[in-house]
Amino acid sequence: MATIALIWELGSDYGHIGRFLPIALELKARGHRPVMILRDISRADEMLGRHGIEYLQAPLWLPPVQGLPAPINFTESLFLFGFLQPAGLLSVLRAWRAVLALLKPDLLIFDHAPTALLASRGLGLPRLVTGNSFAVPPRRTPLPLYEWWNPKAGAPQRELDCEERLLRNANHALSALGAPPMTCVADLYDAEVTHITGAPELDVYGPRDAACYVGAINALDQGVEPRWPAGPARRVFAYLKPRYMHFDAVVTALARLDASVLVFAPGLARQNMLRLQAANLAFSTEPLRMRSVREQVEMAVCHAGGMVDVMLQAGRPVFLLPMQMEQTMTSRRVDELGCGLFHIAQQGPRELEKGLKRVFSTPAYAEHALAYQQRNANFTQAFAMERMIGGCEALLANAAR
Structure with a gap:
């Protein structure tokens, strides 16, 4: 039996746990001991407890970093999570190493966990990097810009300066640990195996080596069956954050559609549910079984x-x-x-309702979504799981040899 650490460090909500859960369950079924090390454990027992999956709290950088401009690439985003301060970064790396020393894992799986990746350099443990395309930046120097659509987004000297500064800070911490240095920021993502859980067409940085992609992995069969409000035959599902600045406006716009609408808004106060519900719009207080939801709807609204x-x-x-x-x-x-439209919050609620109605009433969006499904039919969850588990087993076998 191998102990396998599944590590999530950056990002919010529970998509990372949802991605880890099918992997952990399959590893457990094969006789291994999966242990999740998680950024947020507030719902871990609810999601993992009944499956008997162990979990630990991840070491995190907590102090807010003030005075920096909005990040233009992932290098600058890392400055918000400890990479700006070598002494503080070293503290987090030592904490990660202490956790790993206690756990004694045979394999490390990283999903959006750059500090943990840095801490694991030189430990001799096999490593698998996974996550969506954003969580696995391309191996370029400097790392690519976020706003590829904006001709004014580039700042070559700033990009190089940030690359050099992060590299200097990271190598200072690595030297204190006796770990091998990096030659560029992209070295942070060195690993024996890299699996991007998505398809090339949705890569936020643009397509790269096709062998990297395995397709999305999600906990499709967790949650309750959807219960739709009575009303029109067409169905719309919405997964919304109550903190979204136009939350009331989008729920009101959904209620105006000629559709039966089901909304999952975790954390929404009951009085607000009662205030916003309508004859054709209901809220679910529990996570839904997404395999059923996506088979029953004509469109979805989400962030x-x-x-x-x-x-x-x-x-x-x-x-x-x-x-x-x-x-x-x-x-x-x-x-x-x-395959859809998006609404930037600064546009205001009136434009939001126009865009929502346009996707709902224009057949071309559904046609393009079906065409996307057909083009990417090979990227099934079964295929993704086969690649993921196969990669784990191969790394464990190599380590054993």
């Missing part, structure tokens, strides 16, 4: 996270409400493919 993969795999168009850069990058790709 452009993992739900995009879930819906496009089923040929369902999407209306997207990005709240941060990664979601904006994904939204741009979906728009280019013609």
Whole structure:
């Protein structure tokens, strides 16, 4: 039996746990001991407890970093998570190494975990890097820009200066640990195996080596069966964050559609549910079984996270409400493919309702989503799991030899 650490460090919500869960269950079924090391354990017992999956709290950089401009690439984003301060970075690396020393894993799997990756350099443990395309930046120097659509986004000297500064800080910490240095920031993602859980067409940085892609992995069969409100035959699902600045406006716009609408908004106060529900719109207080949901809907509304993969795999168009850069990058790709539209919050609620109605009423979006599904039919979850588990078993076998 091998102990396998599944590590998530950056990002919010529970898509990372949802991606890890099928992998952990399959590893456990094969006699291994999967242990998740998680950024957020607030819902870990709810999601993992009944499966008997162990979990630990990840060491994290907590102090807010003030005074920096908005990041233009992933290098600058890392400055927000300890890479700006060598002494503080070293503290987090030592904490990661202490956790790994206690756990004694035989294999490390990283999903959006750059500090843990840095800490594991030189330990001699086999490593598998996974995650969506944003979480696995291309191996370029400097790392690619976020806003590829913006001709004014580039700042060559700034990009080089940030590359050099991060490299200097990281190597200072690595030297203190007696670990091998990096020659560029992209070396952070050195690993024996890299699996991007997505398809090339949705890569936020643009397509790269086709062998990297395995297709999306999601916990499709967790949660309860959807219960749709009575009303029109057409169905729309929405996964919304109550903190979204136009939350009331989008729910009101959904209620105006000639559709039966089901909304999952985790953390929404009951009084707000009662205030916003309508004859054709209901809220679910529990996570839903997404395999059923995507088979029953004609479109979905979300913030452009993992739900995009879930819906496009089923040929369902999407209306997207990005709240941060990664979601904006994904939204741009979906728009280019013609599989949906997105709404930037600064546009205001009136434009939001127009875009929602356009996706709902224009057959071309559904047609493009079905075409996407057909083009990417090989990227099934079964294929992704086969590649993922096969990679794990191969690394363990190599380590044993």
